[in-house]
Amino acid sequence: MSTPEPENKNQPQTDIGAELRELGQQIEQAIRTAMESDRAKQVQNDVSAGIKEIGTQLHKAIDSIKDDPRIQQLAEKGEEAVSKARTSQAAQDFQEALARGIAQLNEQLTAFVNRTRTDVPDGTSPATGETTRLDPDEKL
Numbered sequence: 173m174s175t176p177e178p179e180n181k182n183q184p185q186t187d188i189g190a191e192l193r194e195l196g197q198q199i200e201q202a203i204r205t206a207m208e209s210d211r212a213k214q215v216q217n218d219v220s221a222g223i224k225e226i227g228t229q230l231h232k233a234i235d236s237i238k239d240d241p242r243i244q245q246l247a248e249k250g251e252e253a254v255s256k257a258r259t260s261q262a263a264q265d266f267q268e269a270l271a272r273g274i275a276q277l278n279e280q281l282t283a284f285v286n287r288t289r290t291d292v293p294d295g296t297s298p299a300t301g302e303t304t305r306l307d308p309d310e311k312l
Contacts, residue, residue: 237243257263
């Protein structure tokens with residue numbers, strides 16, 4: 173155990189830990205009081221009602237859009253455009269060019285791998301040259 177230091181009469185001794193605990197308790201109490209207050213409950217109710225109203229309005233808007241013939245026509249035109257794009261000559265040309273490019277890349281990689289394998293006859297290569305002992309008298 174340590175011996176208590178003599179009190180300095182000019183400065184009162186304070187326990188920082190106790191003061192911080194007290195501050196934490198006061199903050200907790202203030203938050204609890206604010207949350208339990210009538211105003212806080214009213215705000216919570218208002219926010220909840222607002223969110224429900226937004227949900228109702230969104231459902232109404234979606235329902236009206238689904239039933240609108242203009243939207244249905246737009247969706248059909250979009251589907252037709254996608255279908256045409258899939259079967260168009262430009263899309264086919266692009267696919268063919270992409271396939272040719274990938275085939276060329278595969279050929280290049282195959283050639284590279286084959287060249288690399290022929291450079292090393294047994295498929296392995298030493299990381300360094302021959303090992304030379306620095307101390308010829310030392311036994312293994």
